[in-house]
Amino acid sequence: MENTENIIELKSISRTFADGFKAVEDFNLEVKRGEFVTFLGPSGCGKTTTLRMIAGFDLPTEGQILLDGKEISKLPPNERPINTVFQRYALFPHMNIFDNIAFGLKLKKLPKEEIKKKVKKVLELVDLEGFEKRSVSTLSGGQQQRVAIARALVNEPEILLLDEPLGALDLKMRKEMQLELKAMHDELGITFIYVTHDQEEALTMSDKIVVMNEGKIQQIGTPEDIYNEPQNAFVADFIGDSNIFNGIMTGSMTARFAGGEFRCVDDVPEGTRITAVVRPEDIEVVPTKEGQIRGKVTSVIFKGIHYEITVESGRYEVVIQSTKSADVGSEVGMKVEPDGIHIMIAEDDTNIFPVDMNKRHRLEFNGQELDTSLTQLIKGSHRNENHELINENGEVIDPDKIHVFCTIEPEDIRMTDDVDDEQVLVEGTISNLFYAGDHYSYVVNTEIGQDFIVYDEYLWNMGDRVGLILPSDKMRFSVKK
Secondary structure: OOOOOEEEEEEEEEEEOOOOOEEEEEEEEEEEOOOEEEEEOOOOOOHHHHHHHHHOOOOOOEEEEEEOOEEOOOOOHHHOOEEEEOOOOOOOOOOEHHHHHHHHHHHOOOOHHHHHHHHHHHHHHOOOOOOOOOEHHHOOHHHHHHHHHHHHHOOOOOEEEEEOOOOOOOHHHHHHHHHHHHHHHHHHOOEEEEEEOOHHHHHHHOOEEEEEEOOEEEEEEOHHHHHHOOOOHHHHHHOOOOEEEEEEEEEOOEEEEOOEEEEOOOOOOOOOEEEEEEOHHHEEEEOHHHOOEEEEEEEEEEOOOOEEEEEEEOOEEEEEEEOOOOOOOOEEEEEEOHHHEEEEEOOOOOEEEEEEEOOOOOEEEOOEEOOOOHHHHOOOOEEOOOOOEEOOOOOEOOHHHOEEEEEEOHHHOEEEOOOOOOOOOEEEEEEEEEEOOOOEEEEEEEOOOOEEEEEEOOOOOOOOEEEEEOOHHHOEEEEEO
16 A cells, blocks of 8 residues: 555544533544654543544544544454553553563464564664563653554554653653654554653654644644744734734735734735734844844843843744844843744634523523613514513514524723622633733633633633623624524
């Protein structure tokens, strides 16, 4: 078979749990034979659930998994030519290294000489020759991980799944193992599917990266594509360090953001609302007169290979990585070349959600009545002496047949840590955040299953419990019958 063939395909895969939580939604991916593919994203984004469905430990509620073009979604794990290496190595402490690695081969009842030959081969591959009789307890974390990888490789799987396998190692050992794993992949030529939340790990090792968030694919591409051409603000913020600014196109390949005008290489129509991404290493510190924008240095941190310089420019905070230092408190100019600016058409973050008409013929959301006039909303309606809502034909309106939607902009919602405040309409937990130049953008998961996007100039923490205040004068309503 040619190396370009797809060894595995995931078609519209979804996984919904019994409590209604959708861990993975409409996931589509093609993995070529011999590729090193990495699932990358924050905790809880669906990476491991997707990996478990490929392995057969979990079954999709929708969609298909194809191996060499054949449906395997319902096939048990032991009938799939796939092995998995976990973060917790799950080695047998009462067995020596040889027996740990040979365990699967013995279950297959292979001849002793063949088992010995295969174990010797993988021990050489993971650089543990001569360790056959050693006890697992005498090994370092890195050596134990090598044994776990050898135990998976000895079965000669077509696909090797690795679920955060380096997560338990220290930084130095993790970096060494990254290079070793990449070298193993290149030597073996088998397909690796790797799960991590470490962006550097993904960029270092992968042929293809799948960025995930909240169960959905955000972008698929090479490490270079993902880093240099992020498709949305989440990817730009999650992969490496980014300065993210809201702005507008002011002309042909000219954008205004962060209080300055910049030439860029993206040809987006004039007047388009955009998000500009500028990597810290692409900003040059220059004398104030030469800068496209200028500001005051608020901090300088030496990071070994560069200085991380933070500059306050108007409402914006700009992070710069430079080999030259700067003085805290000094005024500096900042300059960015056109190819250092990545322009994305701004996402519409307007919150849209359904609200109910209750039996009293008033709008309510999360059990609270909303301060709005339904007679103005529903054309030709009025209230009778019983305060019921009457349509233009004189009939009492059935609440179940009227569907009302509310829209509110992210900047109009206020967050508070006082969830008992009487103004709070709904409570939730912050599940995602990124800095967008002059504000933070938050995703708040509420107890009623509705996500809200909220802009706030203050930094809250992931996992914070917050109350959301939705001012009635900022809520807009529409009716669908």
